[in-house]
Amino acid sequence: MNVNDVHKGIQKNKRLKRVGRGIGSGHGKTAGRGHKGQRSRSGFKQLPIFQGGGSPLVRRIPKRGFHNEFADSVAAINVGNLNEVFADGEEVNPETLKAKSVLRNRYDLLKILGDGELTKKLKVSAHKFSAGAKTKIEQAGGEVIVLPPRTPVREKQDRKKAERKAQQAQA
Numbered sequence: 001m002n003v004n005d006v007h008k009g010i011q012k013n014k015r016l017k018r019v020g021r022g023i024g025s026g027h028g029k030t031a032g033r034g035h036k037g038q039r040s041r042s043g044f045k046q047l048p049i050f051q052g053g054g055s056p057l058v059r060r061i062p063k064r065g066f067h068n069e070f071a072d073s074v075a076a077i078n079v080g081n082l083n084e085v086f087a088d089g090e091e092v093n094p095e096t097l098k099a100k101s102v103l104r105n106r107y108d109l110l111k112i113l114g115d116g117e118l119t120k121k122l123k124v125s126a127h128k129f130s131a132g133a134k135t136k137i138e139q140a141g142g143e144v145i146v147l148p149p150r151t152p153v154r155e156k157q158d159r160k161k162a163e164r165k166a167q168q169a170q171a
Contacts, residue, residue, distance in 0.1 A: 019031035019032055072108035072109050072149075072150075073106070073107045073108050073109070074107065074108070074109045074110075074111050074128070075103050075105070075107035075109070075110050075111070076111045076112075076113050077097070077102065077103065077110070077111075077112060077113065078112075078113045078114070078115040078116050078133075079112065079113065079114055079115065079116050079117070079118045079132075079133050079136050079137065080115055080116015080117060080118070081102065081116065082112070082118065082122060082124070083116060083117060083118050083119060083120055085100055085102055086100075086120065086122055087120065088120040088121055088122075089120075089121055089122075090120075090122060090123075091122070091123045091125070092122050092123065092124040092125065092126075093124075093125040093126075093147075094110050094125075094126075094147075097110070108150055109127040109128060109149060109150075110126040110127050110128070110147070111126060111127065111128040111129070111130070112124060112126045112128070112129045112130065112133045112137075113130050113132070113133055114130045114131070114132025114133035114134075114135070114136055115132075117136075118136045118137060118139075118140045118142070119140060120140060120142075121140055121141040121142050122137065122140070122142040122143075123142060123143045123145065124137055124142060124143070124144055124145065125145040125147055126145075126146070126147060127146070127147045127148075127149055128146075129144060129146070
């Protein structure tokens with residue numbers, strides 16, 4: 001294969017199919033809609049779940065449970081994993097975890113769990129700790145720092161609004 005063959009036959013901007021423009025086009029007369037019937041008429045619409053008049057799959061499958069899209073996403077990491085990744089005396093926090101690419105995905109809260117053994121003295125900062133993780137970190141001579149949870153946007157807006165009102169009252 002040659003370099004000039006790479007783009008052969010590839011159309012960057014494909015032209016629209018112009019239907020109903022005469023017999024010679026191959027899409028004349030009925031414009032690809034066929035003869036008679038609901039689908040041949042203008043203004044025909046069909047639900048995307050329609051399956052030939054039978055009960056569609058979307059309606060046959062039961063809906064169960066609940067998914068709260070506003071819930072905080074919690075990233076969990078075990079004490080044993082921290083022991084493998086970090087050296088003795090290092091500081092563990094969301095920034096260092098991201099720098100060492102331990103936690104790559106987006107999360108709202110960081111929780112440290114107690115699975116595994118911890119032999120190194122670490123200064124661990126997280127939003128939540130399990131009871132087992134807390135004891136293991138402290139037994140190894142480390143330090144546990146509980147970070148404040150993130151404040152929702154609504155609370156920030158309310159706080160700013162109250163501050164503005166207080167400033168206006170003073171002036």
